[in-house]
Structure formats: C-alpha cells, structure tokens
Amino acid sequence: MSSVAEEVHHDDDHHDHHHTPGIKRWLYTTNHKDIGTLYLWFAFIMFLVGGAMAMVIRAELFQPGMQIVEPNFFNQMTTVHGLVMVFGAVMPAFTGLANWMVPMMIGAPDMALPRMNNWSFWILPFAFLILLSSLFLEGGGPNFGWTFYAPLSTTFSNDSTALFVFSVHIMGASSIMGAINVIVTIMNMRAPGMTYMKMPMFVWTWFITAFLLIAVMPVLAGAVTMVLTDKFFGTSFFNAAGGGDPVMFQHIFWFFGHPEVYIMILPAFGIISHIVPAFARKPLFGYASMVYATASIALLSFIVWAHHMFTTGMPVVAELFFMIATMLISVPTGVKVFNWVATMWRGAMTFEVPMLFALAFIVLFTIGGLSGLMLAITPVDFQYHDTYFVVAHFHYVLVTGAIFSIMAAAYYWLPKWTGKMFDIKLAQWHFWCSLISVNLLFFPMHFVGLAGMPRRIPDYALQFADFNKWISLGGFAFGLSQLIFLALLIKACRKKGDSVPARVWEGAEGLEWEVPSPAPYHTFETPPVIK
C-alpha cells in the first residue's frame, strides 16, 4: 500500500504562499491548516453556546421550584445543549485537529480532497444557524431530547421538527465528507516508508473513527428522515397505530448512537497517546496493542447499542447478550488505560499544561469508564437508567474525557500553530479552575442519581436540593473557567508570547515537530522519507 504515496497529488499547482486577504481567504480556502483553524474556532464558539444553555439548565435547577424558565423551554435547552455539544463542539473540534495534524503527521502536503474539505466545513455553520434559529419560532425548537425518541419527536412534536431534521442532515453530510477525506488522505498520502504500523496513534485512531462515521452517520440520516415522514407525510415507521414500532426508533438511533460515543472518544485516545510519551520522555507502551484495542473497541461498538434500552422491554436473551458484549468493551478500554500508566512508569515526567490535562483525562475518563461498567450490568441498570447517574457517567467521558483531550491537544499543538508559547500562567489557571469545578459539577450527580433523581426534569423533590445547589455552583464555575481559555486563545491568535523552536516540547516525537514553528502555510511539499 505504501507505494501509493509516491503519487502525491498536485491539484493546487499555483503554490502561492500569499493567501487572498480578508474574509475571502477563509471562505475560499482549501488549505488544511486554515480549515483546521476554522473548525476549531467554530467548535469553540459552539462550546460556548452549548455551555450557555447548560448554564440556563443549572440556573433553573439551582433550587427546587420553577424560577427562571418554563418546562417546555427547559426541554428545549436540554435538547439543543446536547445536539450543539455533540455535533457542534466535540465532533468539529476533532475534525479540526485532524485537518491540522493528520497531513503533518503523515508527511503529506494537505488533505487529499481539499475542495471537499472546504465544503464540509462551510455547510456546518448553516446547519447550526437553522437549528438555533428554530428556538425563536412560535412553539420553540426541538424539545424531545437529543435522542429524539418517537413518538415524542413525531406525532407529539411541533413543526420546528422539520428544521431539526434538515439541520441534522447537513451535520451528517459534513461529517461524512470529513471522514472520507481523512480516510483517503491516510490511505494514499503517507510519506514513503510510513507503513500502517508506523502511523502515529492520532492518525490510527482517526482512521478508525472515520470508518465508524461512514458506517453510522447514514443510519442517523435514515432515522431523522423516518421521523420527518412520520410527522409530515403520514408514514408509520414508529407509530404503533399504523403498524409501526416506537421501540424500533430506539434500535435505529442507538445503532448510530453507540458508535457515535466512540467517534467522540477514539481520537481522544490518540491525543493522549501522544502527550503522555512526550512528557514522560519514554515511548508509548504497547503501540501494537493500542492499535488492536482501538480496532476492537470500534468493532464491538456495533453490537452493544441496546444497552441504552434495557428498560424498553427486550427478551431476556437479548438483555444478556447486550450486557455481556458491553462488559467486553471494558477489556480493550482497560488495556488503553494500563498502557498509558505503563508509559509513565519509570519515565522522567514533567507537568506542562498539556500533560496536566492528559493526566486529568486518564483519571476522570477512567471514572466515567468504570461507571459505564456499572451501567452495563442490566439488573442494576434498571435502577441507574435515565437518572443523574447516567448524566454523571456520560459527562465524565465526554467533558473530562473528550473535551479535556481536546484542550490537552490545543495546548500541545498551539505553539506549533502560532509559533509562540501560550500564556502559561493563564493556562494553569484554566486547568486548575476547570479541574476543580468540573468535579464539583459532575461528581455529586452520581449520588443524586443513586438517590433517585430522574434526568431531564426541570424541578425536583426537596431531598435533592442540597446537591443540586452544589452542582449548579460547579457548573457556573466551570462555565466561567472557559472564559480564561477564551482569553488565552485570543492572546495566542494575536501571536503574543515567546517564540518556540520546531520541537516545542523536549520529549515530543513525530513529523509535526520536524517542521518549523509556526508551521508554514504549506508543509511537506516534498514528502519526507521514513526509515
């Protein structure tokens, strides 16, 4: 396969190093670095938008009783918060990182399909414009949860559902194009000598993620289309009265939904597998087993979807199957965590900000993974399901997992992108404030859930009041902490700070550290040779 790398594409023959000035540079760009930057800023803005919605949710839940919003608006907030964070923040952030880093890591000049790259980014803002504008329509935006279970999202939803469906279609198209681009780039544009088993972990994890995306985004598209036709065109896919089955919706949704959670965590595994060796000054332990573990997680992710549906009333045999399959996933995931710890073991560690985020990731993601293992046990899942225990679980894997890894990646590669060291003091403030507040925010949710508080409720019984107050305070603090990050990023984009060498971090390995900092607009126009 590696011989293909010789036919490096040159569809951008002009090679001009001066880009078109102003907004047109960003609208027309086909440069992987520009598009990466666009994705990352878009993701960050969506993170703040989704975060603002979380603040509304936490403000309402600060005290028992209805204070700030009405239940219907509360439901819109939980729904759109979820959609914005998943499809607007986490996924575009990883795509942005892939755009920036994959070509540099494999020694390619750009992504394989640069024009499609531009397109896949530029349709995203419209998707979210449509979704967010639906909130201002009469009757409001989607209010049926980000999981949009039928028939709540069909017969019982309002007309803005059409906009929701349309925007999800656009998001899906964008993801699929992004995934195709990643796969084509990795398969065809690796530098001579870079065999598959020499690829950096971030490239490997994204490679596998891209296949997951191509496999499941069409399933999501199918689900929303059926919702659309059930609601507006009289079909009965999910309507029992017309011979359909509402539970089938959940099977279809989670057949997408479970691989989706791995789409949001596999690239994170890749990032951590770069940062830990760099700051432990020791090669990654068990590279091959990391690759195999990633692949087995991806494969297993297709046969565990119904663990989200244990209470829907499945045959016992099915429940047993999904319980065991789910427990199995914890084995390769465990291997990953053990490997990171073994990488640190007898290294020579330093604790720069990217490493701080990576270490926090390992501990907190593992906590989320362990609560996931608890959720796999069907009889006990009956008690945990749809309570705050689940909310705690998936925020540990998504916020302190996916999002912490994105922040770790941002700090790790930011100096490479800008050529300047970021403001270290601010970064440390950002880390410590985030770390403390995020745990105040999500850890008590475990207890609230065990005590019996259902999720997605705008008001609760008095016994939950103390904990909810603390959770809300943690939420506000975590929200504010992200403004430190915003300040730091603005400073970094204005190229303030000390200049950095090509290899920004002493122990960092990989092709991206061979090119100067800041990385020139075009890199690896002649491919490097990997020994």
Next chain:
Amino acid sequence: MSRGVYKWATLLFSLLSTSVFAEGKSMPLNLTKGASDISAQVYDLHMIIFIICAVIGVVVFGAMFVSMLLHRKSRGVTPANFHESTTVEIIWTIIPFIILIGVAIPAANTLIAMEDPSEAEVSIVVTGSQWKWHYKYMDNDVEYYSLLATQQEQIYNKFEKGENYLLEVDRPLVIPTGKKVRFLITSDDVIHSWWVPAFAVKKDANPGFINEAWTNVNEPGVYRGQCAELCGKDHGFMPIVVIAKDPADYQIWVDEQQAIQLAAKEEEQKLLAMNMEMDELMSVGEKVYTSSCAACHQGSGEGLPGIFPALKGSPIALGDVSKHIDVVVSGVSGTAMQAFGKQLSLKELAAVITYERNAWGNSTGDTVQAKDVNAIVKGQ
C-alpha cells in the same frame, strides 16, 4: 487567608447553608436495599460492581500517582526505554476478563428472575399518558387515574413546599404485601417509564405494546417514584406513589373501591335526568380544568402558541356545542389532545366544557349538561 477572601467565603457559606439546610430533608447517598427480595439482590449486585470498580480505580490511580511522584524529571531520573511486554499485556487482558465473568453470572441470575412475571397473584394494567398514570386492576372492577397532587402554587414558589413536594399523587396505587404483583405497562401517547426505586422496577410504557414487570413487597409502606422517560413538557411532574397494605387491609380497600365506583355509576344515571346550575357547573368545571386541562391549555386558557392551542377565543369553544363536546370526549387523534370521554365522568365533562365556554371572556352563556355529553358519547 486574606480578609477579602474570608468575607466572600462566609457570605457564600451562609447563602448556601440558610437556603439549603432549611429544607431539612436529607437524601440517601447510595441505592437502598428497597422493599423486595429482588431489590435487595439488585442492591447487592450494585455494591459488588461498585467495589470492583473502586478497587480497579485504586490500583490504576495508585500506580499512576506513585509514578507521578517518583518518576519525575525534577528528581533527576533518567527515563527507561521499555515499551512492550507481551506477558504483561496478556495478563492485564485476562484478569479483567475473569473478573467480568465473576460479575456476569450473579447478574444473569438476578436478571432472569426479574424478567419472569409468571404466576402472579394480582395483575394491574399501568397506562401512562401525558402526564398521569392510570391503574386498572385486572381481577376487580377498579380503575382510576393518578395525578400529581402538589399545588401549582408550591411549584411556582407562592406557597411553602410540602414534605413530599412533587412526589405526591391524588390517588396512589395500592398493592398487597407478600404477593407477586404483576404490572402490565403501556401508554396512550408517548413513551413513559414506570419507576419505583424501592421495587427495582423501571419499565418503559410504550404506546401500542405491553411490557411486563413484577414485584413482591415485603413490608407495608408508602413507596414513591417518578416517570423516568422524557415524555414532554410535564415529564418532571408525573410521580408514582404505591401503598403496600397487608393482604387483609388490601382486600378491604378493594371492596371499598368497587362499592365507590359502582355508586358513582349509579349517580351518573341519576344525573342524566337533572339539570345543573351554571354556578355549580362553573365551579366543578374550574377544578376539572385545573387538574386535567391546564397542563396544556394553561390556566389562562391561552395555551402555548405553536404547541397547545388557546381555548380563549377558540372557534371551537365559541362555536357549535356538539363539536366542542366531541373534541373533548374523543380527543383529536394524532395530536396530544386526549380522549377525555373515558377519563372523566359525564358530570365532569359537562362542567369542564361549560367552563371553557364561559371562562376567560368566552361568554357564550351556554350550559352543557351531563345528558348532552351522554348523547354524544352514545351517538358515537
């Protein structure tokens, strides 16, 4: 600590402690053993898996922290270079595997027991609808709706919140202790989920399908739960209360209910011959409206634009009476508007329709009588 920080800290603490601890209800920090043998088994499983997770956590994080402490560059260590060990990797793949098998076996046993509702002595059909539960005893002539009993004034912070805020209903479900009680769970509209933590029963109510669950409660008592599946606007406001009585008391209760429901039916027949006054219709109507209709059409009759239509000034509420009766009795299929014909008595239907035609400035002056409603019900 500087003065400023101290001041802030005391302020924050007093703010929290006054409002938080004044509520005075504490929450268990863990699952509880519950009220049945099954719920106790579930609790045990929870503790086993929790302890396993805690031990794994301690080992992994322990190794990590030791490494962070000892193997840091500032201590002048030189990094080792090992990056592979097939033996180690096989060991830490196999050990978790064995642990998992150890958990899966008891979990499977409990699960199989939980999913076997056969040989139940009492069967109850539980039907969810937006946003209330309906209970129908299969073996007796007893059925009724169970609605949230907490007043809106408490929810909107006008009255002090009561002890069982949001966890109280007008008519609890009553079951016998020491008997296997089977629940047949379904829904009239969207998906709901019937959850009573003390029984370790959480089962989705799917429209058009029937799910089974069961419990066998050991101790008489009051057990509270909530709907666990997002079911629309008032999902947070459809609690479940179950009273477990010992079998003798249970039997007394059932007989009583049967007598009451029979009497109510006879009462209805008498009503058909009588006319009620406007004042009475309006006052009964307002009560019915508040408990059965206001969740969607709002107390003001103005609805929620784009979702639930306004009744104030609505052509149906101002127009033809029989059309109005028909909408309320049979609902509007394919929308959230339910068929109230089977939920409310003839008297209540007559009253609430009269109310809608004369409240909020809808001054039609019409009175609707039980017999008018009956005519439409029979006419179907």
